[in-house]
Amino acid sequence: xxxxxxxxxxxxxxxxxxxxxxxxxxxxxxxxxxxxxxxxxxxxxxxxxxxxxxxxxxxxxxxxxxxxxxxxxxxxxxxxxxxxxxxxxxxxxxxxxxxxxxxxxxxxxxxxxxxxxxxxxxxxxxxxxxxxxxxxxxxxxxxxxxxxxxxxxxxxxxxxxxxxxxxxxxxxxxxxxxxxxxxxxxxxxx
Numbered sequence: 754x755x756x757x758x759x760x761x762x763x764x765x766x767x768x769x770x771x772x773x774x775x776x777x778x779x780x781x782x783x784x785x786x787x788x789x790x791x792x793x794x795x796x797x798x799x800x801x802x803x804x805x806x807x808x809x810x811x812x813x814x815x816x817x818x819x820x821x822x823x824x825x826x827x828x829x830x831x832x833x834x835x836x837x838x839x840x841x842x843x844x845x846x847x848x849x850x851x852x853x854x855x856x857x858x859x860x861x862x863x864x865x866x867x868x869x870x871x872x873x874x875x876x877x878x879x880x881x882x883x884x885x886x887x888x889x890x891x892x893x894x895x896x897x898x899x900x901x902x903x904x905x906x907x908x909x910x911x912x913x914x915x916x917x918x919x920x921x922x923x924x925x926x927x928x929x930x931x932x933x934x935x936x937x938x939x940x941x942x943x
Contacts, residue, residue, distance in 0.1 A: 775807035781913030796820045809865045818856035826902030827851045832891035835914040842875045
């Protein structure tokens, strides 16, 4: 009985992982306190970055308000353990179509196979595919941050470390599976 439940759980987890394997979702809250060094801005923001490794796309959703001046840069920096400063990975100075206002929203899907969506120095002597792999790995492992720069705060006014979270279905399935294992183990002991 216990072996049957365990095998069923492992199979279900593998199927759930396979169905969600292509999606990485990361969230962050943007603030001046996250900048290195910090600054006195009271601006705030939120960002969600969703990478689809099957379609080779990255959806970037950002909402921000209260910047001290207009936006001069908005992009993702990669790839070092956080908190730390590092180089820009995505298009510079801003994501394509990013508003340069003191408050705004942004929602774009970027094609990760296009060199134009990367900082040329991030690609360096490598290929776009290598840059894509490095960026995806950086997002998945918490080694990236989204930064908004302004005229007043050229080094960055608000930023946040992108933290990848498991897909809700995977978490629910894992919790249910662990519960089934514990139940089977308990019944076996009784």
